[in-house]
Amino acid sequence: MLKFTRRTYTSLNRAGPLPLGNKAQQxxxxxxxxxxxxTTAGDTSLHQDAPKKVEPEFKGDVNPKTGEINGPKNEPVKHNDWSFGGRVTDF
Structure with a gap:
């Protein structure tokens, strides 16, 4: 005969550490x-492995190469691939 153990922890339904048996340790x-x-709530630094933000190619609202107003700050087509935020996409 099989015997089943039923867990009654409500905290198992959400992310977080598992409850300990000892209440003082918990x-x-x-x-x-x-x-x-x-202590880390005010820390805005990124992890060392996080991708760096792509710097804009120009400042202001007018692209000096094309004269486009309010366009993208970086050329979306580089190396014959479309890129958004430094990531290349393929169709």
């Missing part, structure tokens, strides 16, 4: 997580 862990989140 409280300590949650306090450490909240403290870490509070």
């Amino acid at each position: 409280k300590e862990m949650l306090d450490l997580i909240r403290k870490k989140q509070a």
Whole structure:
């Protein structure tokens, strides 16, 4: 005969650490997580592996090469491929 164990944790339905059996350890862990989140909330630096933002080719609203007004700041076709935000797309 098979015996099934039913979990009644409501926190398993959302992202986060699994609950510990010891309430004191659980409280300590949650306090450490909240403290870490509070210290990194104001940090706006990106991870070292994050892609860098593509710099615009010109400043202002008028493209000096084409004379286009309010157009894209970077040429979308480079190396015979369309690129958006530094990523190349293929159709």
